[in-house]
Amino acid sequence: MVFIEQPAAWLCWDFHTLFEEDANVSLAAPKTSLVVAPNVPVFDLPIHVALEHGLFAKRGLEVTFSETYSQAGYSNPDAFKRQKESLYERRQADAYNLCEWAGLDRSERSGRGSQVQALRPAVVAQVILSFDPAIQELRDLAGVAVGINQFTGSHYTTLQFLDGALAREDIVLSHVGEPLLRYEALKRGELRAAALMEPYVSLALKEGAHIIGVNFYRGAEVVAPDLPATLRNAYLEAINEAADLINADFDRYKHYIVEPIKDRLAVHELARTFVRYAHSRPMDEARFAYTYEWMRGWQLTPGASEFSSLVVA
Template identity: 45%
Template sequence: MTTDRDGEIVVSPNHVVFDLPEIVAVQEGLFEAVGLRVRFADAADRSADAERNPAARHKESQFTAARADVYNVCEWGGIDRLERDTRGGRIGHLRAAVVAQALVSLDDDLNEPHDLADVTVSINEYTGSHYTALHLLEGTVPRERITLAHTGPPGTRLDLLLAGESRATMLMEPFLSVALTHGAHVLGTYAYRGSQVVAPHLTAAQQEAYRTAVDKAVDLVNADRARWAPTIAAEAGDRLDPADLRPDYYRYTHIAPFTERRFTETYAWMRSWRLTDGRSGYETLRALR
C-alpha cells in the first residue's frame, strides 16, 4: 500500500462548500508557495455516498485505500471514521469552513422544532446532517420522539423534499438555497465546523504548511466572497443561479486546533447517543502539531 507519492498530498473531496479553501489554495498556487504539492482525488463516482455504512463512501474509502491523504468531514464524523478506519490516522485540526445545516420544510404545519416530535426528518447517517439534526432537535423535542430517516446525500434529500415525499430535511449549501427558491422555509439552523482527517505518514511540518496555505485561501475568499459563490452554486447544477446562493449560511475562518476540552465534550455527547462505544481518547485521535 503506497502512502507517499513522492511528497504529493491528495485530498479526498467533500462537498464544495466544505472544500472551498482547499480548492482556492490549489487554484491560486498557495500550496506550492509553502512547498507542498497538493491535488484533489477524482470525485467522478459519488454513488457510494448514499450507503448507510460511512466507510464505503467516496472520501472515506479513498482514504482507507491510501489513494488520498486528507479529507474533511463533520467533527463527530471525524471521530467516527477514525474509529472505523483500518488504515489509521489522526484529526489534524478543525476545518476552515463554518457551515449551517438547516432544518427545512414545505409543510405549513411545521414551523418550529417543537412541531417535529414524531415527524420523520431526512438525513444522511453519520454525516453533519445526522449529528446536527440531533443537536438541533434535542433541546425542544424529547429524545425518544426524535425520528430520523437515512435517505442519502443532500441532492437526494432535496429531491424528496421538493417531490413531497419528505416533510422535513436537513440541508446545507447550495442545496439549501435551491430549497428556499422553491418556497421552503427554515425551522432552525445549526452552524458547525468540521475536522480534518490526516494520514499517519504526514509530518507535523507538512501539516503546518498545509494549514498556512489554507488560511491564506480563507483570506482570499473573505476578501471577495462573490467571486467564489459560483464555485459553490455549481454543485447544484442548473437548479441554482449563483446570485441566489445565500451568503449567510456559510463562512470561512482560519483553521483552529481540536482541543482536548472540545474533544471531551463532543465524545461524551456521542456516547450519550450511542454513536460511539467510547474506546478512544484525545491522544489517540489528535495529530501532533
C-alpha cells in the same frame, strides 16, 4: 430516537547506479505531496481556492484531489464505502475533511489509522427546511421523520437541534442520503422536513421552502498520522490563507459551491448567510472530551479511545 432506513531499451546506461542514486535522493527528501479525497464543494472551497491561487505551491507542496467529487458516492449506509472514506482507506488519498463528530468516528474505526489534525476552515450551516405549513418550529417535528445522511453533519446537527426541543423518543430520523435526493424527497412531500447545507438551502428557499432551524458547525481535517508535521502545517497555512481570500471576495468563488446544481441555481442566487470561513484551529482536549461524551450519550461511539489516539496533539 427512532431511525428509519431508506433505502524500450536501455543503451549504455549503468541502471544500478541510477536506481541507487534515485533511491538515496527519495530517502533524503521530505515528502511534499498530499492527495485529498473530495467532499461537498462548500466544505472543500478553501482547497479549490488555494489551488486556484497557487497557495500550496508557494509553500513547496503539491496538493491534488484523488478524483472528482461524486454525489453518488456520498451516502452509502456503510460510511467506509463512501467516496472520501474509501479512497482514504485504500491509500488513494492522504487526507479529507468531514464533520467534527464523524472525524472522531472515522479515526476511531479506520483500518488504516487516521487522526483529526484540526477543525476545518468551513463553518457551514445545516438547515432544517420544510415545505409543510404545519411545521413552523422544532417542537412541530415531534414524531416527524427528518431527512438526513447517516453519520454526517446532517445527522449529528439534527440530533443536537432536537435534543432539548423534543423528548428523545420523539426524534425520528430518516436516512435518505445524498443532499440532492434529500431535497427532491422534501419537495415531493415524501419528507416533511430535511437537514440540508448549501447550495441546497438557497435552492430550497428559491423554490418556496421555509426554515425551521439553523445550526452552524465546524468540521474536522482528517489526516494520515504518518504525514510529516511540516507538511500538515503547511497545508493548513495554505487553506487558512484561502479562507481569507474567500472572506474578502466571496462572490468570486461562489461558482465552486453552486457547481453540483448549476442548472437549477444561478451563481448570484447563492446566499451568503449560511456559510462562513475561518482559520482552522486545533481540537483541544476539552472540546474533544465534551464532543466524545456527547457521542457516547447517543451511542455513536463505544467511548473506549483516548484524546491522543484520535487527535493530533
